[in-house]
Structure formats: structure tokens, C-alpha cells
Amino acid sequence: MDKQRDDTIASRISRALAERIISGALTPGERLRQDHIAEEFGASHVPVREAFRLLEAQGLAASEPRRGFRVAAFDLKEVREVAEMRAVLEVLALRHAIPHLTAAILDRAEAATAAADTSRDVRSWEAANRAFHRLILEPCGMPRLLASIDDLHAASARFLFSAWRSSWEARTDHDHRAILAALREGRGDEAAKILERHVGWIGRTPVKTAAGEMREAFSIVG
């Protein structure tokens, strides 16, 4: 009841809902009824509406005028779209970040990769993976570009969680290590090339559901 400094009710609701949408607790296409959400958060529906607009800007919710908001739906086409946008934007960010990269930053990025490799569940893997990308891109110093990339990462995470809801096995991320090696040795173009392929790769893979059945799901690498 004390974090009111620069923290409005609308943004708090927005973060809570974003968390639920990304994690899959709120399913794509589901209606967002402002009265119910307002009641749940003990607030009125005006800040809830503002939260919806914030989510809309991140591409997590969609507004249908006079008909309310829904959780944004997505299909394989949009997964591809997000991956390709991330690929070109992250390459752009990396190119500008390279002159400002320090050994300390690369060490922290390596630690993030190590954390991802030993993750026991999707959530912690995603957090570590996102930290890796953030670390090597942030020095570009382009706030608008970084904000766009963050939004795309949120969308990516949503797709990821929708596929690997239950099972997860650790694996070593060779791309991340190759990117770091190239960066350490001053081969920036090669690092950018690996990053572009790494982020842009999308495929379909068979996934075992909780019921033991096999189904197709999106496969996202990084």
C-alpha cells in the first residue's frame, strides 16, 4: 500500500493483466470485461479502461469500438511477423550497441546465457533469454527502438508459453555463445548475422501435451 510514487493504478492493473496474458492465464480472444476487472482490483472502471489502452499499445489486447476489448488473438502468421520484426530491429540495435559494448557487459550476458541453459522451466528460461538480449542491445542508446523490441519480446514470450505449457528440457544455447565469441573478437558483422538468423527462425514442432498426446506448436528459438 506504499508504492504510489510514480505508479498509477492504471499502470499497475496493466502490468498485472499483461502478466496474465503473457503467461496464458487469459486466453487469446477472451473478452476483457471492465466491470469485473475493476471489481477484482477494487477500483473503478476508468483506470481499467486506461490499462486496456496500454495493453493495446503493446499489442496484447485489441479494441473493438463500442464492443469492448479482447485479449489479442494470434496465429502462426503473427508469430512469424513478430519474429521477423525482432530480427531486423535487434540487428539494428546491435549494430549501434557494438561500439559501446564492454567486457563487463559481455560477462553479464554470458552469465545470463548460463542461467538460461540450466533453467528447469520455461518461465525462468524466458526471463534469462530476455535478459541476454537486453544486455547486449541496451548500449545502443535508442529508447524508441528498445521499447519496440521489448513489446515484441512480450509477444514472443506469449507464443512461447502457449507452446511449452507443461514440459521443458534444458539445452545449451550455442547461438548465444557464438554471438558472444564474435563480439569479443570484434567480428561485429558476424555477430549480427547470427543474431538475425537466431531470432528470425520459426518452425513447427510436435509437442507432448499434458494428456500425453502429440500436437503441433510454435517453436521459437531465441
Add this chain to the structure above:
Amino acid sequence: MDKQRDDTIASRISRALAERIISGALTPGERLRQDHIAEEFGASHVPVREAFRLLEAQGLAASEPRRGFRVAAFDLKEVREVAEMRAVLEVLALRHAIPHLTAAILDRAEAATAAADTSRDVRSWEAANRAFHRLILEPCGMPRLLASIDDLHAASARFLFSAWRSSWEARTDHDHRAILAALREGRGDEAAKILERHVGWIGRTPVKTAAGEMREAFSIVG
């Protein structure tokens, strides 16, 4: 008083304010006082707040919690940022649009270029230029990507108008014609390369003000 179909008061106010911000009628850093704006539009302040949030999503306004909204400021650094983001995203869109481009679309794009070349003022040049880009990119069928590009175009227009407020001279856009020629002859890679350079180029040029003095301003090509 009849365009109420899918048109909420908030979005109408948002469009009106976006127009003013882009045209320069509202200057960067200026405070947006919701009560005054609400009174001007004969509405209450809640839809005005929503309009602010929409502008924020487009990068035209910035929110300072508990301190209200301001018209987004910008400097040469951000002009560069927007131009480079546009360059990589438009190239991505063009690559996906190429398979779906028809002769009819290219003809309409050529007409848009012709309209730009004969424009007598910045406003109509910008509208024609934007139409050209929209026409050749829209067939990519990637809604999220196109929405991002639209927002970046709005920002670009803002920068453009801030430079060429008064004087304007028509000139032939050779880049547009080269892009069209390459597309017609199936040389997609070359078209993409020209587009990337065309959009990404940013410089400073001396500009004659209304008072007859010379000052530096942003120079944006396309």
C-alpha cells in the same frame, strides 16, 4: 454529427490532437492540459485522457505520472532513430510485398510519385510521399508491421514539418522512380537496397526561415 459508427469521442480527439502535433501547431514539450482540451471539444476529461494514451502509443505524447502529459520532444538523435527503424522495417515489408505486387499497384505508386513531384507545399508532398510508401508496402499483409511503419511515418512527418515550415520547392524524386523501375523488372533486391538508403538518409541542411535568415534543420528525403 453523424459519423458515430465505430468512432468514439476519444479517438476523434486523438486524431485532432495528432494533427496539431504533427503540423507543429502544438510545440514539443508543451503541456497538454486535459481540462482545457476537454472544454474546447465540449467533452468531459475522461475521453481526453484516453486520447492522450492513444497519442502516447504513437509516440506523439509522453506521460509523466501524476504530472500530466506533454507533447513528445525530439532531437536530431531521435530523427535518426526513427529514420533507421523505418529503413529496416520498410525493407522487411517490401520483401514480403514483392510477390503480391501487381502492375496496377505500381501504376498507382507512380501516380503518387508524380503527385509528390508537382506538390506546391510540404503538406501535400508529405501526403503523396506517404501514399507511395503505403502502396508498395501494404501487400505484405503484415498488420503489426504496417502499424509500426505508420507510426514512424507520423513521427517523420513531424520532423519534416518542423524543418520546412515556410518554404518549399518541388523536385523530382529519382529514388522513387528507380525503386519502381527495379520492381517492374523483377530486381527486388535492388529495389530493397534503394529503399533502405532512401529512407535511412538523414542530414542537416541550411534552411531559409520566413525572416530570410538561414538556420540548420533536419533534412529528410523520403
Add this chain to the structure above:
DNA sequence: GGTTGCGAAATTATCTATAATTCTATTTCG
């Protein structure tokens, strides 16, 4: 005498509560 710090008033953003318009779904009648 000028500057700095404190305090109160006014302005402004934010939230709650209430009313009106619109969409959806169900039911009834042709």
C-alpha cells in the same frame, strides 16, 4: 539587498460514482 527555504493556495491530474447509449441474446409472434 539578494537569495534561499518554508508554507499555503490554486491548479491539475486521478479516481469514484452515476447516467445514458449501444450491443447481444432470448423470446415471442407471424
Add this chain to the structure above:
DNA sequence: CGAAATAGAATTATAGATAATTTCGCAACC
């Protein structure tokens, strides 16, 4: 069986209350 009308529910807008910030003035100190 289909279409229209009505009832219910939810979004959208208005008005009023609350809390925070800024601004202005006064006093004290350098």
C-alpha cells in the same frame, strides 16, 4: 422456422470528489 422486439448486460460519457504537484508569497538568513 424465421424475423422482429424486448430485456439484460456492458461499454462509453458526464459530473463530482480527492490527492498530489506546482506556484506564488513571505520571511529568514547569508
